[in-house]
Amino acid sequence: MADTLLLVLPLIAGYLLDLWLGDPDHWPHPVRVFGNAIAKGEKLLNRGRFRFWKGAMLSVALVLLVFAFFYGLNALLFRVSALLLIINSIWVYFGLANHSLIAEGRKVFSVLENEGLEAGRKQLSRIVGRDTSKLGPQQIRIAVLETMSENLSDGVIAPLFYYAVGGVPGMMAYKMINTMDSMLGYRSERFEWFGKFAARLDDLANFVPARLTALLMVLVTGSKRGLMFVFKFGPMHKSPNAGYPEAALAGILNCRFGGPNVYHGTVVAKPFIGESDREIGAADIRRAVLVNQRSCFIMVLIVTVIILISCPA
Numbered sequence: 001m002a003d004t005l006l007l008v009l010p011l012i013a014g015y016l017l018d019l020w021l022g023d024p025d026h027w028p029h030p031v032r033v034f035g036n037a038i039a040k041g042e043k044l045l046n047r048g049r050f051r052f053w054k055g056a057m058l059s060v061a062l063v064l065l066v067f068a069f070f071y072g073l074n075a076l077l078f079r080v081s082a083l084l085l086i087i088n089s090i091w092v093y094f095g096l097a098n099h100s101l102i103a104e105g106r107k108v109f110s111v112l113e114n115e116g117l118e119a120g121r122k123q124l125s126r127i128v129g130r131d132t133s134k135l136g137p138q139q140i141r142i143a144v145l146e147t148m149s150e151n152l153s154d155g156v157i158a159p160l161f162y163y164a165v166g167g168v169p170g171m172m173a174y175k176m177i178n179t180m181d182s183m184l185g186y187r188s189e190r191f192e193w194f195g196k197f198a199a200r201l202d203d204l205a206n207f208v209p210a211r212l213t214a215l216l217m218v219l220v221t222g223s224k225r226g227l228m229f230v231f232k233f234g235p236m237h238k239s240p241n242a243g244y245p246e247a248a249l250a251g252i253l254n255c256r257f258g259g260p261n262v263y264h265g266t267v268v269a270k271p272f273i274g275e276s277d278r279e280i281g282a283a284d285i286r287r288a289v290l291v292n293q294r295s296c297f298i299m300v301l302i303v304t305v306i307i308l309i310s311c312p313a
Contacts (some may be wrong), residue, residue, distance in 0.1 A: 003311055004307060004308060004311040005085075006081060006084060006085065006088070007167060007307045007311065008092070008304055008307050008308065009085050009157060010085055010088035010089040010092050010168070011092055011160075011163060011300060011303060011304060011307070012086075012094065012300070012304070013085075013089035013092070013093075013250070014088075014089050014090070014091070014092025014094075014096060014170045015092070015296070016094065017089065017090075017092075017093035017099070018093050018096040018098055018136060019098070019099055020094070020099075021099065022100040022103055023094075023097065023100045028173065029094055029096050030034070030091070030175070031094070031179055032177075033178075034062075034066070034176050034179045035179055035183060037062060038058075038062065038179060038180055038183050038184065041058040041062065042058070042183070042184060042194065043160065045057075045058055045193040046190070046191075051193040051194040052193045052194070052196055052197065053120035054168060054194065055184065055193065055194035055195055055196065055197050055198060056197035057084070059177075059180055059184075059187055059197050059198045059201055059264070060167055062176055062180065062216070063173050063176050063177055063180075063201075064175050066169075066172050066175075066176040067161045067166075067169045067170070067172070067173040067276055068169075070091070070168050070169040070172045070173075070184045070235055071169040073087070074088070074167070074168060083098055083189050084196065088167075088168050091168045091171070091172065092163065092168065092171065095159040095163070095168075095171045095172065095175055096151070096155070096156060096159060096160070096296075097151065097155035097156060097159075098155065098156045098292055098296045101127075101147075101151050101156070101292065102148070102289050102292055102293070104126060104127045105127070105144045105145075105147065105148045105285060105288065105289070106289065107123060108120060108124050108127070108140065108141075108144045109141065109144060109282065109285045111123040112130075112137060112140055112141070113282075117136070117140075120137065120140050121133060121135055121140065122143065124140050124143055127144075127146055127147055128138055128145065129182075138279060138280060141280035141281075141284070141285075142255075142256075142257055142280055144285065145249060145255075145257065145280065145284060145285070145288055146249075146258075147251070148249070148288050148289075148292060149213075149217070149245040149248065149249040149288070150242045150245055150246060151208055151293075152179060152205060152217070152291075152292050152295060152296075153210045153213035153214075153241070153242075153244075153245045154178055154206065154209075155178075156292070156295070156296050156299070157212060157213040157216065157295065157296075157299050158173055158174055158178070158206055158209035158210075158211050158213075159175060159275050160173045160207070160296075160299045160300065160303050160313070161174075161208065161246060161303075162174040162205075162209075163210045163303060164302075164306050165306065166304040176203055177198070177201055177202050177205045178200070178202060178205070178206075180195075180198040181195075181198050181199050181201070181202030182203070183195075184198045184199070185198055185199030186203060203239075203240050204242060205223040206241040207240070207241060209241075210241035210242065210244045211234075211241075211244050212299075213244065213245045213248075213295065214230045214234065214244035214245045214247065214248040214297055215230070215248075216295040216299060217245060217248040217249060217252065217291050217295055218230065218248055218251075218252070219298065220294035220295055220298060221252050221291060221294075223248075223251055223252045225252070225254060226247075226248045226249070226250075226251030226252040227245040227248075227251070227252040228251060229238075229248065229250055229251030230247050230248050230251070230272065232243055232247070233246075233247035233250065233251075233271075233273040233274065234246075234247040234248075236271045236273065236274065237258070237270070237271065238270055238271070243273060246258075246273050247273050247274070249288060249291065250274030250292050251274070252287070252291060253284050253287060253288070254276050254278070255274055255276055255277075255280060255284065256272055256273065256274035256275060256276055256277045256278075257272070257273040257274055258270045258271050258272040258273040258274075259272055269276070277291060280289065
């Protein structure tokens with residue numbers, strides 16, 4: 001029972017901390033450490049011949065290093081249960097991004113409404129990789145909803161999934177994979193070969209969580225159209241995973257996502273996901289927030305039950 005509590009209590013405490021605090025910009029965060037390590041490795045290795053293999057070597061080494069560090073830290077603190085509970089609660093808190101995702105999405109809608117188009121474009125650029133300089137109000141709002149659905153998978157459900165699989169070491173190893181993809185996984189001259197392994201590794205790591213996220217979104221809303229859209233539009237996305245949560249939200253809201261966008265100076269043709277090209281409004285962000293909050297809560301419950309069932313009495 002003690003081992004079970006050492007997994008369940010940090011999960012619940014970390015979830016509540018994220019719900020309360022989010023990720024303040026000025027606080028330290030392990031993902032920033034991950035990002036610095038990735039940047040230094042890329043600067044050192046992304047040159048000359050064999051870039052794919054150099055990128056693969058860096059990716060594997062960083063993921064293994066992160067897993068080993070957190071596994072070793074857990075082993076070191078195992079006999080000091082109170083300290084282990086506190087430390088792992090902090091790691092789970094850092095591993096989740098639901099509060100910040102929701103806050104950033106709401107802020108884009110608010111800035112666009114109250115400060116105008118240019119301010120809305122600038123605010124959106126904080127949370128998306130696409131060129132926002134020529135987007136109109138409808139495109140900005142759609143981009144926010146797309147990001148909230150996709151990052152519900154990457155930033156919330158997937159970390160919880162890997163916590164169920166491997167505890168804090170599994171969760172943090174996934175965060176390293178996801179951070180590498182966000183920094184290296186671009187189809188540009190610089191990253192096409194060096195970042196290819198990291199991008200494929202991220203695709204593999206998110207295969208189950210993305211589909212699980214879509215099903216949770218449908219479950220918490222009871223949307224039959226959302227379920228239909230998951231199967232109809234989910235596989236149409238350029239990404240093997242992002243289309244599933246996006247399709248679920250498009251069905252839940254009865255709207256349409258996708259279409260061509262500019263990423264790092266290159267126009268990327270993305271298929272449309274959904275059917276109704278209606279105007280997006282304030283009610284849609286409120287509903288998307290509820291979908292995210294409920295999906296996160298249900299996933300925490302599911303992981304808790306899995307731990308209680310799988311751990312010995």
